[in-house]
Amino acid sequence: MGKKIKLFTLSLLVLSALAGCKKEENKDVNIYMWGGSKEINKFMDDVVTPKVLEKDGINLKRVPIVDIKDVVNKLIIEKQAGKKNGVIDILWVNGENFKALKDAKVLEENILAKVENKDLLKESTTVKDFGETINGLEVPFGEAQFNFIYNTKNGKIPFTGWETLTEYVKKNPGKFTYPNANNFTGSAFVRNIVIDMLGYDNIQKMTPEEFKQNLNLVWNYLNEIEPYLWRKGETYPESEGKLDLLYSTGEVNVTMGYTINKVNSKIESKEYPDTSQSFLLNKGTLFNNHYLAIPKNAQNKSGALIVINELISPEMQLLKQEPKNWGDFNILDMRKLTPETVKKFFDLNKSGKIPSPEELQEKRVMELTPDKLKVIEEGWIENVGKN
Amino acid sequence: MEKIKKFIYIIPFFLYITFFFLYGLYYVFMTSFGYNRILTKSYFTLEYYREVIYSKEFYESLIYTIKINSIASIFAFILTIGVLFLVFISKRRGYFHTKFFQRVIEAPVFVPYLVSAYGVLLLLMRRGILNKILFKIGIISSIDDFVILTNDRYGVGIILTYVWKALPFMTMMTLPIVFRIDKKWDSLGKIYNLSDITFFKKIVFPLVFPTLSISFFIVLTYLFASFETPYILGVTHPRVLSVLVFDTYTKGSLDMRGKIMVMNILISSISLLFGGVMCLVLKFFTKFEEREW
Numbered sequence: 130m131g132k133k134i135k136l137f138t139l140s141l142l143v144l145s146a147l148a149g150c151k152k153e154e155n156k157d158v159n160i161y162m163w164g165g166s167k168e169i170n171k172f173m174d175d176v177v178t179p180k181v182l183e184k185d186g187i188n189l190k191r192v193p194i195v196d197i198k199d200v201v202n203k204l205i206i207e208k209q210a211g212k213k214n215g216v217i218d219i220l221w222v223n224g225e226n227f228k229a230l231k232d233a234k235v236l237e238e239n240i241l242a243k244v245e246n247k248d249l250l251k252e253s254t255t256v257k258d259f260g261e262t263i264n265g266l267e268v269p270f271g272e273a274q275f276n277f278i279y280n281t282k283n284g285k286i287p288f289t290g291w292e293t294l295t296e297y298v299k300k301n302p303g304k305f306t307y308p309n310a311n312n313f314t315g316s317a318f319v320r321n322i323v324i325d326m327l328g329y330d331n332i333q334k335m336t337p338e339e340f341k342q343n344l345n346l347v348w349n350y351l352n353e354i355e356p357y358l359w360r361k362g363e364t365y366p367e368s369e370g371k372l373d374l375l376y377s378t379g380e381v382n383v384t385m386g387y388t389i390n391k392v393n394s395k396i397e398s399k400e401y402p403d404t405s406q407s408f409l410l411n412k413g414t415l416f417n418n419h420y421l422a423i424p425k426n427a428q429n430k431s432g433a434l435i436v437i438n439e440l441i442s443p444e445m446q447l448l449k450q451e452p453k454n455w456g457d458f459n460i461l462d463m464r465k466l467t468p469e470t471v472k473k474f475f476d477l478n479k480s481g482k483i484p485s486p487e488e489l490q491e492k493r494v495m496e497l498t499p500d501k502l503k504v505i506e507e508g509w510i511e512n513v514g515k516n
Numbered sequence: 517m518e519k520i521k522k523f524i525y526i527i528p529f530f531l532y533i534t535f536f537f538l539y540g541l542y543y544v545f546m547t548s549f550g551y552n553r554i555l556t557k558s559y560f561t562l563e564y565y566r567e568v569i570y571s572k573e574f575y576e577s578l579i580y581t582i583k584i585n586s587i588a589s590i591f592a593f594i595l596t597i598g599v600l601f602l603v604f605i606s607k608r609r610g611y612f613h614t615k616f617f618q619r620v621i622e623a624p625v626f627v628p629y630l631v632s633a634y635g636v637l638l639l640l641m642r643r644g645i646l647n648k649i650l651f652k653i654g655i656i657s658s659i660d661d662f663v664i665l666t667n668d669r670y671g672v673g674i675i676l677t678y679v680w681k682a683l684p685f686m687t688m689m690t691l692p693i694v695f696r697i698d699k700k701w702d703s704l705g706k707i708y709n710l711s712d713i714t715f716f717k718k719i720v721f722p723l724v725f726p727t728l729s730i731s732f733f734i735v736l737t738y739l740f741a742s743f744e745t746p747y748i749l750g751v752t753h754p755r756v757l758s759v760l761v762f763d764t765y766t767k768g769s770l771d772m773r774g775k776i777m778v779m780n781i782l783i784s785s786i787s788l789l790f791g792g793v794m795c796l797v798l799k800f801f802t803k804f805e806e807r808e809w
Contacts, residue, residue, distance in 0.1 A: 196766055198766065202770070229770070303660075309752045311763045311766070311767050360664065360667065363668075363669055363751060364667045364668075364750075364751035364752050365752045366667075367747060367748070367750075371748070374637075375641075375643075378641070378642075378643035378644070379643055380641065380643040506767060514752045514753050515753045516753075
């Protein structure tokens with residue numbers, strides 16, 4: 130009898146040990162993210178991956194994708210097909226894609242509450258994403274604010290709003306352009322002008338019909354400045370990269386983008402003249418956060434949470450903000466950090482090429498909701514792009 | 517026995533095609549008819565076809581695409597004949613190392629379209645390399661005098677890149693034939709005392725023509741669906757079909773999928789049509805070739 134019990138317990142022990150082993154085995158976390166930027170890829174591969182492997186023993190695998198929309202579709206289709214063991218553990222997302230995922234109910238709920246470092250986050254970053262309430266489905270990863278870049282060699286800040294932009298382009302014909310609105314950056318520029326002309330609060334009050342009506346003002350304005358743009362507005366650069374190229378060869382005087390530290394990164398990589406500087410509009414420029422989320426059918430949710438926690442830690446956010454790495458701004462509340470860390474973040478801003486944190490804070494406007502965004506993009510192509 | 521052997525040889529290719537393409541094609545077809553829909557229920561509909569066929573945008577893009585591709589292919593065709601003639605003459609008269617010259621001409625075949633499009637952009641844009649050189653040596657007095665060759669309404673930049681890529685391809689396809697013909701028919705030329713030009717006109721050109729026309733159709737078909745070059749060097753409007761599809765795919769919402777798949781099917785069908793023409797041409801010429809060789 131005793132022997133039997135012994136054997137039984139032994140086998141139980143062996144079994145549980147085996148089960149334990151199996152649980153331990155899953156050390157892979159797949160993060161799906163847009164792979165179009167060399168700086169971001171390098172930061173993820175050379176800085177983040179070795180750190181999480183060393184610290185948590187997690188094997189982080191970055192899966193580059195062309196368009197996050199593909200992943201959104203994949204998750205929705207997988208849900209339809211009832212697939213339980215998906216390959217995506219973390220995905221990098223915001224705005225309309227987040228809305229699509231939220232509507233399809235394919236995201237793991239309440240992940241924000243399960244991340245230890247959540248107490249260090251700026252509270253504003255966890256409420257709304259492009260006007261869509263987050264409800265703990267996403268954890269903020271970084272902060273972006275639209276900014277323009279010009280060469281100080283050519284004089285003072287060229288413009289501060291749509292009226293001064295008109296003066297500027299008329300005085301300097303052929304020296305300004307923006308990417309076409311099919312492009313992410315181009316669409317953001319048009320949005321900035323829309324908000325600058327119509328006012329953010331006014332837009333919020335408009336019905337979709339009124340909004341469409343009022344947009345005609347913007348289309349008239351953009352058509353009015355078109356003859357003074359690069360190539361007389363016959364064509365618009367198809368990407369931010371092309372606009373950057375035009376700027377670096379001196380064909381246009383101004384470039385733009387969402388990364389606040391873009392000017393520092395590009396000077397560091399010797400693509401821009403080192404007299405470049407970034408500036409904002411007086412009434413503010415668009416500002417948004419980008420986020421990390423976990424799909425419902427992820428296989429390694431616990432691992433994903435550890436990685437996300439690591440990514441929003443002060444140490445990693447600091448590395449991310451370094452211009453030579455990525456240059457993306459942090460989402461941490463400076464009041465909740467130690468003085469030494471705050472000083473380190475502050476030191477990163479010392480180059481003087483980007484607006485001060487106070488100015489960035491003061492001159493910012495929230496993103497419009499995805500449905501308004503769509504109206505703007507389609508309207509631009511119809512009314513401006515085709516002319 | 518011979519037939520079975522042929523079939524066995526084809527199997528790996530067939531498996532590959534099934535795994536990677538046929539399912540894709542199936543998906544595209546079904547989506548275009550309203551199945552596989554991500555939003556709302558899926559059922560058979562011809563709505564997407566109607567939408568595309570009645571849209572002005574699609575026709576504008578189609579015509580623009582065909583225009584640019586035909587111009588590029590025809591230019592490449594004519595220039596290839598010129599290049600063939602030059603190489604032929606230089607080989608006969610022993611002007612320079614022909615093998616080396618051949619390599620130089622064929623080199624662009626190995627450059628990806630994406631790279632060559634960016635190359636053309638950097639070389640020919642307003643503040644590009646060529647412009648700077650012309651300005652330095654004083655041929656143009658101001659940088660803004662330079663003609664616009666990239667991102668222009670008429671697609672000059674696109675056509676230049678296409679020709680730059682297609683010309684070496686056509687040359688690569690036909691140059692070995694030129695040399696072979698020269699070797700085989702040289703004595704005949706001597707007997708009739710033909711000059712180099714007449715020899716090329718009367719003997720080389722007619723024998724090279726079939727291969728040349730086939731490569732012409734290959735280029736035409738390929739360019740019809742090519743994407744990178746018009747994306748980088750084209751204008752915002754009009755766009756070529758592939759760029760139109762890409763823009764609709766990345767910007768449009770999920771309910772646009774059906775329309776996009778219809779456009780894909782139409783692009784593929786037109787490419788197939790070119791392929792069919794190519795097949796007929798091939799058949800037509802092989803009849804001649806067998807007689808003449």
